[in-house]
Each structure stands twice: as structure tokens, then as C-alpha cells.
Amino acid sequence: MSSTTATRNAIASRFEGLLGSACVVSEPASLERYAIEGSVPGAVLLPEDAEQIASALRIAGEERWPVVPFGGGTHQHIGRVAEDADVVLSTERMNTIAAYDPGDLTIALAAGATVAQARAACAQHRQLLPIEAGAGSTIGGAMAVAATGPLQCAFGGIREFCIGVTFVTGDGLPGRGGGRVVKNVAGYDLMKLMIGSHGSLGVITSANFKLFPMPPVTATFLCEFDSAAALFRFRDSLVKSPMSPLCAEVISPAAAEYLKESEPRDPDSWSPNGALAPQTPWLLALRFAASDRVLARLRHDLASFTSQEIRAHDENRFWGAVSQLEKHVLARHPNAMFFQVSLPISESAAMIEAAEASATNFNFVAGVVGRATVGSFTVVFLPLAIDPPAVTQFAGAASDFRSRLSRAASAVVVRCPREAKHHFDIWGSTPTDIELMRKIKRALDPYSILNRGRFFVE
């Protein structure tokens, strides 16, 4: 379905005139790297600033060429199957740390700066930018997909600490929300609109964040439970206690397999109902930033639940493995299905039960990690190798799982085989305010060129 060479050349030359040939990639070999879920774009633009993005978008708009904003390219699969891209707008040349004011604990980053690069710069001043995203992923990309990780328990998602954003709308208007100061209510909060918009409303060109002091010392208490129900009962008392962990990550027995250094056991060898128990317990990893004195108190308070306390090197290795979980799972099961689940926290145990039941019914094994105190989980359905699922089985499992959840919960499929996406709605239930969302999309992307089809059926 990729563009023909002729149209490719036409597209490329339109932009070369505008941006100079150095900013336009058009040889097929180089384009491969920018394939979106397997489909190679017509041309890739490497703009150097917002102005170039604006002019490029104006042309694309005139021509109605679909455009895909592109960061690190690590998660181009999130969302529906987008229409084939004529143009990929990569932010890779916009990768500077525009301003960093350690005294003010704020940072301004170009969209193409990587999360890792930004975090490293902050770390030099013992400060923390609590965005969690995989290697290579960019600030723009992390914002576009509203990436979250275990630190969400303490810092919330990106929406809670992003203080400013600049972007260009689909019709090439430069826009801005917020600014560089940590408190600001002048104008509409466009940060909120851009975060999680999956590149459908504008191309993010820069973003500003407030930073946090890096906790000098941390320790992690690993608490083990016989069942998810027991774990969440403990969680209920935790949220009422005065303790405020940095992370409170649930790790299900199946997920725990992928944290180990040894090869994970093959799911096929697990019992059919997915239970690894009684050997492997449910794990709640509580990470605290605290001095020795405070740790002593926590150790005492948590004594009857803690099986192990890890610190320093072991602790870093543990959390590193947690952040690599998706990668480890994918290495083993390229066609695993990942859900991003949000729910009222009291429904956590029921959700896990639902995931296990649905997975079993459709020949998967369910693994769960997530933020126990926030109600934000990643649920993975691991296909059994002995009887690999047909594409319709993904759809069946997803809708079965969703049908078991309450109306307050949402389960978005953030990864599954591309072919499977045609058989169901990856977003799940339609938000009641979908009309408003469509209006907003039309207002900011009047020609509907940005990530066409990712978000809505257009």
C-alpha cells in the first residue's frame, strides 16, 4: 500500500524546495527506518525548528497528505491503524535542551530531545524529571502517548508536571500553552490537550517541565502475598496510612517471570488457569525515598509484610528490569497483547480476576504490572505457543475482558498484532464526549492530515 516512487518523488521535491534537500529523506533504503507498523512513508522530513514544521504542514495541508509526527519511533503502533503516511515529520534534529534552570527546578526541552538525555542532564544537578519511557523515546513522543511508569504513584503522569508546550496545528499555526513558570493559569491549558493526543492535534515542538529534587537515598521493600485479593487488601490500608511511597508497583506471578535474569518459563508449561502459584507469590514493590531514620520506622511498620529489602545496586537492577518488562515480554512473545487499564482502585482485584478469566478463555496467560495506589495497570495477554491465537482471538479476548470491567474502568489496547486491530476497537468504549473530541480535532487539524485514523475513524 506504500506510495509509488512517482508520488514519492513529487512529495520529496515539494519539500526540498522549502526546507532544503538536507532536511528531506527520500531514498527508499533510508525510509525503511521510519516505517509505521510496517508501512513505509512517502517522505521523511527532518525539520530544524517549529517554523519549518509549520511551513511543511501548510503544504501537506494544501495537498491533504497524511502526516505522521515521529519521535524515536519506538511506539508508532499505539492507536488504531493509521492511514498510510505520505509524510513523516521526524523531530530528531530538534533535540536540544533549550534551557535548564536548576535554581528554578525547571527545564525547557525541544520535542526531539530524548527522555534519557533530559533525565541525564537533570541527574547532574541531582534533579529528577519523572518521565518514564523506553530507550530512544523522545519528549514529544512520551507526551503524545502520555507515557507513565512506576513513579506515577508519587509524581503523577506527565500532565501533572508539564508546565508549558509549543506545537504546530495541522494547518500550520504555531500554538502555545503555559510557559516556563511552575504556576500559570493564563489562557487555556493546552498541555492537557496535547498530552495523550497521539499526534492527532498538532506536532509538539517543545515542552517545559517542573523538576523534582532527586531523592538522595531510596530503598525498596518487596512485599509478597498469596493472592491479588490479599495484596489489594494491604493496599487499602496503605493508602490510609501516612506512608507515601515513590512507587507501589504490583507484579503478578506471570509478569515476575520476565523480571528474572534467567529465561522465563514457557507459559505453555504453566497450568492452564494461568496460575504459577503456589510457587510464585504476588509482589508489591514499595519504593521509598527516605533517610535511615525514616527507613527504620518504615521497616518496622512494614515488617510483617516484607520478604526482602533491596537497596543500591540491587534496587536499581530491580527497577531497571521493571522498566524493561515490555521489551522482555516482546522478545519472547512478539504478538503479545498489552492493555493500558485505568480504574477506580477498589476495582483492582476484580479487574485482575477478569483478566485471568478472559485470558484463559481465549488461550492466553495474563500478566499484570501497575500502580497499586493509582489504579493504572499494564495487563499483558501472553499467547500460548502450543496453540497460537488467531487474529480474531485478540478481538474476542479484549472484548471479553472489557465486558467484565465496570463502566468506570477503561482498557485500551496499546499493543497487539496490526492485523488484529481491524477486528475491534483498540480504544474500548467510546467516550461520551466523543462529539467534542471530534470538534477539537477539526479545529486544530482542519484538513485531517495528522496521524489520520489513529484516533478516530475519520
Added chain:
Amino acid sequence: MSSDTPTAGAAGHDRHVLEMGESHFAGPDRPSWDLYATCVHCGLCLNHCPTYRALGMEMDSPRGRIYQVLQVDAGRLPIGDSFVTHIDRCLDCRACETACPSGVQYGHIVERARAQIEQHYKRPWPARLVRSIFFRHVLGNPVRVATTARLLRLYQRSGAQRLARASGLLRLLGMSEVEALQPTIDDHFFFDQIGKVFPAEGELRARVALHAGCIASVAFSALNHATIRVLTKNGVEVWVPPGQNCCGALQAHAGFREEARRLARENIAAMLDDRFDAIVTNAAGCGSTLKDYGDLLHEDARHERAEAFAGKVKDVTEFLQHLGLRQPTRTLNLKAAYQDPCHLAHGQRVRSEPRDLLRRIGLKLEEMPNADQCCGSAGSYNVTQNELSMKILDAKMKDIATTSAELIVTANVGCMLQLRAGMKRIGRLTPVKHVVEVLDECY
């Protein structure tokens, strides 16, 4: 009667500079710019105002009332029905003063506004008649208070009460629900006791003048006796100086400031005496007015005597707590809740003393929510604004119901009656008592 149409301020007009036109205020007791302009219309008082909480409208909020005063002074709003309605509805509970960060002396503003209303506004004749008789001729005249009380007693006991209610006569006089709330008239008025001295028991610790109060003297003489007993048992010599009169609170609140001044002068003459360590009252409403004689008489030549008098006035709870109670002979092992009388908590900032006294005699105090919110009694308010008063009372009863108190205590007779009426309305039997009555049981 003047129309209520404000004279300026078209819709949507963005105005920053305040244009002061010709004031509608005139004569004595004008609310001055200096007094009301301390209000910066921040609104922090709104949720503390019982009438705003009940009605939810700016006109019946402290900020709104002050704004109306400003508008009358700026010539934009006449002293007409609308202004009078909203100023009348004010309980004068002064919860807004406690809430106000700007130090607005709301009580002084509203009393002056009412004085202006009395001077410039013609109420319908029945109300005018009743108000004039009551505030000018009955209150502040012990003989007439006694006579009226006797008539009322007769009326209460004769069955004429039912007749009057049926005839609608009372409603016409603006006194519709009065029966439900009025005090029952004592058999022996306290006026007999005026001029007497009650010696302290044991070592003499202090000497005080007791302000007996006018209504209290006919309806609550038992409470006055209890006050004397508690004081004397705690080593206080109690004088009830002759020549004292009604404190003037009801008159001042109603806008009869001239009447109030006359009474104030009489009381100062009768009771300001170096022999007394304090001038004590058991009525919060009287206390806050007695303590405010300085403002009432600020234009008098002998103004500093008024200040000196005011400085000596103490609520009985305040006085006893600072004196220190003697060991009680008995303690009460009950759960109790204390309702702050407005004129004690907001008017005099006396909050902890009554509570401390109650704890001292063994009561287990439970705080009800909004304990310092008015119960709706507010002097004669429950008579003149009955419907609103009952709405406020119902909210109060709800707050009381959230506690498990076996006894409700307050420190003002008006509140006590109102709360008793409230208990009746919800069909509960929990007793309501005055702090002094409870103390009296323990000595």
C-alpha cells in the same frame, strides 16, 4: 414610600472609580465611609453568615448588606423597602466579624443603618406602633416591663392565648409565632432584688456588680438567682446596684440608638464604681452591648467614662473562668455539647471560657459542627423574622443531631429558648441549659 430603583449603574458597565453621589443618609448615627469602606468585598464572610447560608443570596450576606449601605451613601439606593428588608433580616449575630480578615466592624455598621431606617423610613403602621411601644416605651422602663409581663402572664395562663392566635390579632402586630417562643413569665420578678448585696461564701475573692437585665428579670429570675449562688459560692460578693436599667441592646440593634444611649448613661451612673472588680452579666446579648458603650456614646462629653465602664464588663463565664472555680461539690458525668451564643463568641470573642468551666465540672464536651453559628434566636429576630429564623434553627438542630450529647449548654437565655423550641420541633427531649444553671447544680 420611596421606589427601590437604583439610580445608576447600567448593566455591563465596567466601573473602577467609585462615584459618590448625594447620600440618602442624614441625621445622627450615619454609617461613615471609614466604617464601611474597610470592607474590600472579598466575600470571606459569606459562608459564616446564617442568613446567606439559608437564603444563598448576596442581599442577605454581610458583604451585600455593607454594599447596600455604601450604595445608599453613594445615592444609588434609597432607604426603601428593599434596603429595609435585607437590613431587617440581619441577625446581628456578628459571625461575619469573626470571619472578616479586614476587621470590618459590621455590628457598628448595621446598628447605624438601622438607626437611619428608623429616622427615614416609614414602616407600615402596625409594625411602627408595636416597635415604638416596645422599644421606646416598654423596654428600658422597669415598671412597664413588669406591667407588660404581668399582662403577658395573664394572657399565657388565661386561655386568651388560643383566642388571640385564632383571631389573627398577633399576626397583625407582627408577632405571629410569639407564643411558641416567648419565655414563660416568672411568678416573682427579679426586680425585687435590685439594690441588694449578696455576701461571698468563705474567703472574699472579688466584688462584682450584677447587671440583672430587664427581660431576664421578669422571665428568668431563677437564672439570676443561680448566677448569684454560683458567684457567692465561689467567694464573690455580688451587688445588684440600684438605678440600673435595661442594657439597650434590643434598642440599639433595632435602630433606636437614642433610647439605647439614654439607658447606657443610666447604667454607667448606677454601676461604674471603683469598688467593683467587674460588672457581670449572664446574658451574652447584654454583655456585648455593655462592652460597646464606648461606641454608642462616642460623641458624649463623658465618653471616657463609657470606655471605662465597657472595660469592666465581663460575661459571667469569662469572669468565673479567669477567677478560677472552687472545687465543685458534685460533678456531672454526661456528654454535652456547647452552643456558642453569637454575642459571646463573635461579639465578645469569648469561646474557650464557658467550655473550660463545663469541663471543670466533669462534662464530656463534644463539639457540634458550626457551634458558633447563630441558632436563629437573635434577640427578637425569632419573633420578627420567624420563617427565616426557623430555617436557621432547623439547620442548627441537624448539627446538634450529629453529636451524641445528652445535654445542650449555652450561655444566653435567648439561645436557650430557641434551642428548646428546636428540640420540640424535632421531638427530642435533650435538655437545654445555661452554663450557670449547670454550674449551680454542682455547688
Added chain:
Amino acid sequence: MFSRSIPGKLRKIVGRDAVLDRPADLMLYEYDGSLARGAPQYVVFPQSTEQVSELVKFAAREGLSIVPRGAGTGLSGGSIARNGGIVLAFARMNRILEIDVPNLRATVQPGVVNLELSNALAPHGFYFAPDPSSQKACTIGGNVAENSGGPHTLAYGVTVNHVTGLEVVLPDGRIAQLGGNAGSAAGYDLTGFFVGSEGTLGIATAITVKITRLPESVATLLAIYDNVQNAAESVVALTSAGITPAAIEMLDGWTLRAVEASVHAGYPLDSAAVLLIEVEGLREMVEEHAEAIQALCRKSGAREVRVARDETERQLLWKGRKTAFGAIGRISHSYYVQDGVIPRTRIPETLAKIEEIGRKYSLTIGNIFHAGDGNLHPLILFDSRDADQTQRTLDAGREILEFCISVGGSITGEHGVGMEKQDLMCSLFTDSEREIMLRLRQCFNPNSLLNPEKMLPSPRLCREAVSPGHASLG
């Protein structure tokens, strides 16, 4: 007459005693906490979402604009009916609909007073974290509209960080559910976008918020300085030392003397500035942090650091801060509060600039502010009867905010743009940035019937506002 039938129809929707239409009553709705004025034609007190929806449909048919109003404590004229129309007052839509402790959520009607929610949560050991200094009066609907903050925003964030779901009535009368109980859901974050929209996108009729656990322990410190520079340095030292205090508030010398005169909070009269610092959390941590803060403040030049010994002392220190605006009210009949924000590293030079502006316009300016977030509240004292002084006040205010913009800051940190700072939006945002905001407003509020002429200036106003020194805040 036709217009006479409007109140009748309004009464049919909300009830007989829930509509005001007499000028003497409407006059009481021409103000809020700010300096702006403008009376509506009608004031209506809805009691349910359905009534709000009916009212909005009715207004749209009649071509009347609608202005929502909470408690009217706003400081930017947000609830002023600029061109008449209907004020929707939420004083009677003030029920707490649900307290859901297991899910750490509460759902309220918009007229619930901020502090009343916290009071209702206290028995469960929780509270509602956003704590504007007006919290005993302002409503949660107003907080949502203004995205209000407070002293404790430093650690807990502003209103938007605590709102997870909204029921809103759109200008066409449609009732929409934005977000929900869960933290995040699929689709655009319309909840986040709606918060802070100053009543220009829709009317919030039910609000779901996060509830926060009451801290186990609190320590409040007062650091006293002989010069403002050192106080400002302490702020930077603290924020970068790995301690996140729950609050860092600053009062300058002039203000603290004014406050002390009315409250007796124990602020030393001869100092140039004080910082009020609070840390919360686990007992042991609070003790350690309190010690570290003392050391850091001393190191950066504090003359003295006091620690509140008990709850009474703590309350007293806070009372001074919380009643500070009011204390100024005792000194001056009117004051104009600014709400500028600057990077925390620019505090000293900004304070110097404010002093200079005060001299230039011969005005007294006090400074009370949320130093931890660089959110300044310069208070300009004036007499509202004096036209010249009033104009100088507006000009000085404008100049302060322009300075904030020039150091990379903003014109409002929590009070909103409303009608008072509209023209400054022209200097803060470019034409295309404002055009985008306008397009977004039109998605919700196409005919601008809802809170018209607020926040976003018309392109015409911006063309006219380019010449500085002409503060026409209307």
C-alpha cells in the same frame, strides 16, 4: 411586554424564589472580589443539572448570555456579567454528592464551599488539597474554573491536579461527562482542558476530585531576614536541596508590619522579610526536614528561624499569612491584588522592580506571595474614590505584570485572566496562539453566550492595546 415574560419563564424552570430581576437586587451581583463591576439582568439559582441545562437552552433561544458564579470571591472579574444577561449563581447547588474513601474520591456539586469539603472529609482522615486563602468561602466550581491554588500548591499541586471527572453543561444545553473516577481514560484529556477555562467553555455541574490523606505530622517554621535578597536565596536553596516543603510563603517587611498590627502573629517588626515554611509527612521525616530547613535558612542569611512549638503557635503563624489581604484592608480602603509569576531565581530583582514602580507612581505596594512557586501577590493600595490614583494603580499593576512577562513569567498564577488582564493576554500570546485558543473556545461555546468577553481578548482589543501605559482593564 415580552421582556417581562423572561423572569416568568425563568421561574418556571427553577422555581418562584430562585430568580432575581429587580434592579435593587441585581445591584448586589455587580461585584466580586475584584475591582470590576457590571450588573446582570437576571440572577438565577439553579438546584440541579437538569435545571442548568434548561436554563442554558432558554438563554440560547433568547440570545441572553450566561455567567456562572460561585461565591464571587474571584479576583479577576470572572463572575461579572459584562454585558448583562443571566448570572447563574450556585449558592443552592451545594451538596456533597459522594465521599468514596476506598477509591480516594469525592463528588460534589459546584456550589460546595472548598473548606466544607475538607471538613466533611476530616473524620475519614482526608481533605481536599487545593487550599486557596479564600477557602472558607470560595466554591469548588469557582476553583475548577480558575484552577485555583493555595499555599500548599507547592507540594500538592493546583486544582487541575486533583480533578478527575466533570459533569458539564455545554452552551447548547447538552450534558457531557468528561473524565471520570479513574485517573486517566482513553481520548483527549478534556477534564484537564476544562479546568482553568474560567467559565468560558461550559458550566461544571458535578465535580469528582481526589481526596488526600491528612499528614501524620506537620512542622511550621518562620525564618526572619534582614534583607529580601537572603530570603529569596533561601527559597532557591530549599527548593534545590532535596526538600519539598508543603509551603513556602513570603511576606515583605512592609506587609508583615501591617499584618502584625492587626493579628499579632509574632512577626518581628524590624525585619525586611519573613518566610513561612511548612513541611508535612511522616513524623521522623518532618523532624529531619525541619532541622535541615533551619540550617539552610541560616546558611543563606536568616537572622533567626523559629519553629512553632504547638498547634496554637502554628495556627497563629498561618493566621498572619491567611488574613494578610484583609489586614491590608484595615490600612487602605481599596487595594489591587496582582498575581504575577516569575521563575524562582528572579525573585530579588522582581521585588526591586516592584519597589521602583511603586515609587514611580507614588503608591504603596506590599508583597505577599507563594514564594515556593514564584507566584507574587503585590498589593497596591489606593482610594477608589480618587480617579487619578485609581488610574495610577491600574498602570502600576500593568507595569508589574509586563515585567513578569519580560523575565519569562506569567500574568496570572491562580486568579485567572477574567476581565482584568485581558489586554495583557495580547502581549503574553501571539496572534496565532490566541487564534488557536479562540478556535478551541468555539468548539464548546460557539456564539460566546457563556461568560462573554472574558479571558481571551478580541483581536480588536489586541490591536488597540499595543501601546503600553494605557491600562484599560475593562
